[in-house]
Amino acid sequence: MADADLSPPDGPVRTITDLARLAGVSAGTVSRALAGNSLVNARTRERIQQLARAHGFQLNQMASNLRRQRTGVVGVAIPLGHDRRQQISDAFFMTLLGHLADELTEHGHDLMLRRVIPDRDEDWLARFTGSGMVDGLIVIGQSDQFARIEAAAAHYLPMVVWGNHQEGQRHCVVGTDNRLGGRLAAERLLAAGATKLAFFGDTAPIEFAARFAGASDVAAQAGVPIIACPTPLAVDRMPGEIARHLARHASRIDGIFAATDTLAVACLKQLHERGLAVPERMRLVGFDDLPVAGQTTPPLTSIRQDIAAGARGLVDLLLRRLAGENTESLVLPPELVVRATA
Amino acid sequence: MADADLSPPDGPVRTITDLARLAGVSAGTVSRALAGNSLVNARTRERIQQLARAHGFQLNQMASNLRRQRTGVVGVAIPLGHDRRQQISDAFFMTLLGHLADELTEHGHDLMLRRVIPDRDEDWLARFTGSGMVDGLIVIGQSDQFARIEAAAAHYLPMVVWGNHQEGQRHCVVGTDNRLGGRLAAERLLAAGATKLAFFGDTAPIEFAARFAGASDVAAQAGVPIIACPTPLAVDRMPGEIARHLARHASRIDGIFAATDTLAVACLKQLHERGLAVPERMRLVGFDDLPVAGQTTPPLTSIRQDIAAGARGLVDLLLRRLAGENTESLVLPPELVVRATA
DNA sequence: GCGCAAATTTCAAACGTTTGCATTTTTCGG
DNA sequence: CCGAAAAATGCAAACGTTTGAAATTTGCGC
Numbered sequence: 001m002a003d004a005d006l007s008p009p010d011g012p013v014r015t016i017t018d019l020a021r022l023a024g025v026s027a028g029t030v031s032r033a034l035a036g037n038s039l040v041n042a043r044t045r046e047r048i049q050q051l052a053r054a055h056g057f058q059l060n061q062m063a064s065n066l067r068r069q070r071t072g073v074v075g076v077a078i079p080l081g082h083d084r085r086q087q088i089s090d091a092f093f094m095t096l097l098g099h100l101a102d103e104l105t106e107h108g109h110d111l112m113l114r115r116v117i118p119d120r121d122e123d124w125l126a127r128f129t130g131s132g133m134v135d136g137l138i139v140i141g142q143s144d145q146f147a148r149i150e151a152a153a154a155h156y157l158p159m160v161v162w163g164n165h166q167e168g169q170r171h172c173v174v175g176t177d178n179r180l181g182g183r184l185a186a187e188r189l190l191a192a193g194a195t196k197l198a199f200f201g202d203t204a205p206i207e208f209a210a211r212f213a214g215a216s217d218v219a220a221q222a223g224v225p226i227i228a229c230p231t232p233l234a235v236d237r238m239p240g241e242i243a244r245h246l247a248r249h250a251s252r253i254d255g256i257f258a259a260t261d262t263l264a265v266a267c268l269k270q271l272h273e274r275g276l277a278v279p280e281r282m283r284l285v286g287f288d289d290l291p292v293a294g295q296t297t298p299p300l301t302s303i304r305q306d307i308a309a310g311a312r313g314l315v316d317l318l319l320r321r322l323a324g325e326n327t328e329s330l331v332l333p334p335e336l337v338v339r340a341t342a
Numbered sequence: 343m344a345d346a347d348l349s350p351p352d353g354p355v356r357t358i359t360d361l362a363r364l365a366g367v368s369a370g371t372v373s374r375a376l377a378g379n380s381l382v383n384a385r386t387r388e389r390i391q392q393l394a395r396a397h398g399f400q401l402n403q404m405a406s407n408l409r410r411q412r413t414g415v416v417g418v419a420i421p422l423g424h425d426r427r428q429q430i431s432d433a434f435f436m437t438l439l440g441h442l443a444d445e446l447t448e449h450g451h452d453l454m455l456r457r458v459i460p461d462r463d464e465d466w467l468a469r470f471t472g473s474g475m476v477d478g479l480i481v482i483g484q485s486d487q488f489a490r491i492e493a494a495a496a497h498y499l500p501m502v503v504w505g506n507h508q509e510g511q512r513h514c515v516v517g518t519d520n521r522l523g524g525r526l527a528a529e530r531l532l533a534a535g536a537t538k539l540a541f542f543g544d545t546a547p548i549e550f551a552a553r554f555a556g557a558s559d560v561a562a563q564a565g566v567p568i569i570a571c572p573t574p575l576a577v578d579r580m581p582g583e584i585a586r587h588l589a590r591h592a593s594r595i596d597g598i599f600a601a602t603d604t605l606a607v608a609c610l611k612q613l614h615e616r617g618l619a620v621p622e623r624m625r626l627v628g629f630d631d632l633p634v635a636g637q638t639t640p641p642l643t644s645i646r647q648d649i650a651a652g653a654r655g656l657v658d659l660l661l662r663r664l665a666g667e668n669t670e671s672l673v674l675p676p677e678l679v680v681r682a683t684a
Numbered sequence: 685g686c687g688c689a690a691a692t693t694t695c696a697a698a699c700g701t702t703t704g705c706a707t708t709t710t711t712c713g714g
Numbered sequence: 715c716c717g718a719a720a721a722a723t724g725c726a727a728a729c730g731t732t733t734g735a736a737a738t739t740t741g742c743g744c
Contacts, residue, residue, distance in 0.1 A: 297611060356700090
């Protein structure tokens, strides 16, 4: 029986049964051997693993998954609200996605990415969670789906969402304290000498709304005005909209809080074109502290979100939920990074 | 039998068998009904679908996949060479990934993302293709895995790779004509008045090597010198390295071809800090034409890759390969986008 | 050698679908 | 109404693995 591997070279060994025949044992033993189960004799185990390597055997994951009722795959859903085209190419989301991939891989999970357009697809959440294809779900951004997510959270435990934390919400969320971030931004603008503020960004997503609210808190407290300038994040419409805002309001403001670094960079460009000196004539603070923030001229002052920590948090909480724990939300502290624009 | 749905509310209906019991038919019929198979009577079909909706029934994909021997999932592998941390956060790759997600979703496929570190994981390709988890594979970037990919292509057909096309290669690739792109860049630099060129970028990845080669062609033909300045793409080391290159070579060059817009943006910043006027004293051309290119000051002249077209090509070719066709590679034309830096 | 426990291995039943084939029901021309 | 063809449904065998329980082998003290 030691020379089983000297048998004539037969067809490709695809299934565990093929391998069993080759090794002269039963399928069950092979399965256990490959899993490193100590129930099977160390020598047989080694011999089988050897054989598997030699024949380039790959376990069929589908079958394994079906039987074990788990897949080792975590779903990552990116709901796209109205601003369809924007979000997925947004540097922030992409960086988060990259870190998520790292973090999940590290823990032996695969990542199944799905972009969903909630308007077109009523039950995108149920479809994903109920498919049996994923063990758990990470949702990147609440978009305008807060209610739906909240509803799903009642039945489906292994789900963690990146976004903003609301008082008393049911679903587990990881995200930056956007309101605090907004305060930090406004405080910095004031400290840099601004006396009349503007907020650039769409206030529909609750993250952005919270940032604006934080800035408004500070402005109210200091008795300075702050005006909201709704600006789309879609890359093609952004510059025009900013130009329009500046044309209307530039004379009435001397400090801008941009909801996003991407927005801030676009602002910087428009300000430059209008000949408004930054930071002398106009202070500017962004949000996210993307790599690009350090590379603009002048370098951008921004509110840093620790994306890597966010990804770690998402994965950590999800794994704990997969283990049955009912985790609390995680709110990360934002951090002011002072460069040259404010 | 019409009032089957008036039966007492029992446990959740998870399996097709539950649904069958509820509908008073066999599992087979339910399966066919849900698939819209015309073998089953239109009325029963409708009734079953109704029932499924009412109970929020979700087909178990794992079981379905196992039985049908296909998953509807396309794997996307991102091999990370030496420059680990860089690539996945690189705006170009991320944008491509976003478009891929779009395009695959459009065709009813899901996307399974996997970052692989070839050094640590010898047979990352076999593991992915042999797992039975994916119907086909898209590899983003050849990195330093050309040989391994080439080997896999011999056995595994449904695979398409983003990258550079080599004469006589076996695996199907989609990518920009990097050499031509390099030529366009160099030609533009010369047209803008440059007389001594430099190439900034790592020439190890074959895409970049081809860009450099294209530029060198033009330089040689025009009789102007071009020097290669190896620059890492890792965001933390990039600025320092650029500064070092400029300190050494700035006096000897008046035109820079950056392998990437990300690199070009960093160059722009360093040039500004050294007080070298762009484009008067130093012409600069980037590559990719990322959104950021239009937002720098001055706006960046760049070589445009049509990322969306690339994604469409990758998916289209993969689908055709899944259908059994043996497709040729697709080489996309780059396009010069003239802005203000050259 | 015997008996008993421990160590291995085999057996067979799942996991939830899909699908070829057999079987039942319906339809319809005569 | 009969019989045959057509339409609809049921049956049961896969898909390839895992795993509890049963069966077999091995080890060991006496």
